Amino acid sequence: MKIGNIKKLLQNEGVLILIIVILLVVLVFFKFNPISFKSNGLASAEIIILDGCKECFDINKITQNLEDQGNFNIKEIKNLDYNSKEGKSIIKKYEIKKIPALILKSRKIEEIDIGVPENMISKGKNYILFEKTAPYLDLNSGEVKGIVNFAEIQDSSCINCGSFSLFVKNLENVGIVKENYEIVDSISEKGKKLIQEKNINFLPALLISKDLEEYWWIFNSIKNNVVEYDDYYLITNREYPYKDLVSGEIKGKVNLNYIVDKNCKSCFDPVLLKEAFQKAGVYINSEKTIDISSSEGRKIIEEYDITIVPTVMLSKEISDYQTLIASLNQVGTIEKDGVFILRKIKEINENYKEI
Numbered sequence: 001m002k003i004g005n006i007k008k009l010l011q012n013e014g015v016l017i018l019i020i021v022i023l024l025v026v027l028v029f030f031k032f033n034p035i036s037f038k039s040n041g042l043a044s045a046e047i048i049i050l051d052g053c054k055e056c057f058d059i060n061k062i063t064q065n066l067e068d069q070g071n072f073n074i075k076e077i078k079n080l081d082y083n084s085k086e087g088k089s090i091i092k093k094y095e096i097k098k099i100p101a102l103i104l105k106s107r108k109i110e111e112i113d114i115g116v117p118e119n120m121i122s123k124g125k126n127y128i129l130f131e132k133t134a135p136y137l138d139l140n141s142g143e144v145k146g147i148v149n150f151a152e153i154q155d156s157s158c159i160n161c162g163s164f165s166l167f168v169k170n171l172e173n174v175g176i177v178k179e180n181y182e183i184v185d186s187i188s189e190k191g192k193k194l195i196q197e198k199n200i201n202f203l204p205a206l207l208i209s210k211d212l213e214e215y216w217w218i219f220n221s222i223k224n225n226v227v228e229y230d231d232y233y234l235i236t237n238r239e240y241p242y243k244d245l246v247s248g249e250i251k252g253k254v255n256l257n258y259i260v261d262k263n264c265k266s267c268f269d270p271v272l273l274k275e276a277f278q279k280a281g282v283y284i285n286s287e288k289t290i291d292i293s294s295s296e297g298r299k300i301i302e303e304y305d306i307t308i309v310p311t312v313m314l315s316k317e318i319s320d321y322q323t324l325i326a327s328l329n330q331v332g333t334i335e336k337d338g339v340f341i342l343r344k345i346k347e348i349n350e351n352y353k354e355i
Contacts, residue, residue: 044074044107044108045074045075045105045106045112046075046076046077046078046105047063047078047102047103047104048080048090048103048105049063049077049100049102049103050080050081050082050087050096050099050100050101050103051079051082052099053099053100053136053137055135055137055144055177056099056100056133056135056136056144057133057134057136057146057175059100059101059102059133062102062130063077063102082137082139090103091139094122094124096129096131096139097138097140098131098133098136098139099131099136099137100136101129101130101131102129102131103128103129103130104127104128105127106126109125109126109127114130116130116132120132120216132216134175134211134214134215134216135214136214145211145214146214147177147179147211148177148179148208149179149180149181149182149208149211150164150168150178150180150181150182150206150207150208150209151181151182151194151207151232152164152168152181152182152183152184152204152206152207153184153186153191153194153200153203153205153206153207154183154184154185154186154203154204155185155186155243156185156187158203158241158243158250160241160250160285161203161204161242162204162238162240162241162242162252162283163239164204164235165181167206167235168206171218174218175215175218176215176218186203194207195245197229198232198234200234201246202242202244202251203242203243203245204239204242205235207232207233207235208226208232208233208235209233210231210232210233212233225237238252240252240282240283240320241253241283251317252282252283252317252320253283253285253317254277254284254285254314254317254318256274256277256284256286256287256288256314256315257287257288257290257300257312257314258270258288258289258290258310258311258312259297259300259306259309259312259313260289260290260291260309261292261309261310261353262291262293264353266351267309267310267350267351267353268310268348268351268352270312273312273342274287277314280324281321282318285317292309292355304335304339306355307354308343309345309355310345310352311343311345312341312342313339313340313342314340315338315339316339317338318334318339318340319334319338328340331343332344
């Protein structure tokens with residue numbers, strides 16, 4: 001296991017895993033080929049697009065690459081404004097409830113597979129209707145739905161505490177439309193009320209409006225990481241460091257020690273591993289190089305039975321990162337006092353020294 005592999009292992013776990021899952025799901029579904037149209041035979045089809053909502057999802061993303069999908073003959077792509085006479089006629093005929101909408105018409109409709117879950121489309125004798133986009137215009141209420149609001153509750157006295165700003169930015173990058181991102185101080189009246197109402201026991205905490213549900217291709221991938229309330233979802237993942245409101249402690253400030261033998265000139269530099277922990281979401285509070293010939297070094301070698309150097313030691317605060325424990329156990333050990341020692345030095349395939 002090379003250094004790069006350790007980095008990869010850690011990066012697929014921890015607080016970044018939610019963002020990684022979202023990115024993978026959305027890139028597969030929307031970036032490269034928003035909806036795949038496949039046919040068992042050489043099916044011909046006509047596509048009708050109903051649009052006219054400037055704030056809504058760009059439905060043209062779905063059709064822009066259709067000609068490249070092969071074994072599929074598109075006779076015509078017709079774009080209509082939903083408010084036009086013809087558009088209103090189409091809405092009535094197909095009982096369309098949301099804009100934008102896409103209708104695929106074909107005499108061989110049974111041969112065509114539209115690459116979304118069955119419950120996301122409506123099928124008729126010779127057509128498929130897709131209107132599950134976001135944001136969208138609800139034709140019954142006349143409201144645009146799927147515009148998401150965020151509220152991040154922060155403790156302004158916690159200088160080193162993390163923030164969900166990167167997480168929110170990544171949601172925007174994969175298609176979620178943001179209306180407002182409010183920062184709420186925990187000592188304000190609103191902050192106190194939210195903490196009490198939502199039973200929040202850590203800060204920062206991120207609340208996302210229920211409009212998040214409209215982005216079904218994203219929501220399905222993160223719904224296990226939220227708690228539902230009447231008006232918001234609370235993200236259960238922590239951004240480190242965070243304040244534990246029960247104990248009052250700041251969690252996740254990890255000290256990183258490099259255990260080295262200064263006489264081993266050919267040994268690899270353990271500082272190279274710092275980036276792996278940081279990209280996994282670990283907050284490095286301090287770092288220190290300790291030589292095994294020093295009194296502190298000898299004590300650490302004996303206490304933790306270290307037999308190979310260089311290696312790294314993470315302070316007991318690494319145990320605050322519960323989602324990382326499984327990955328850490330693959331490359332080292334969590335000691336009784338909570339300290340982590342990197343053990344699998346030989347597998348890194350870098351130069352090391354046995355003590």
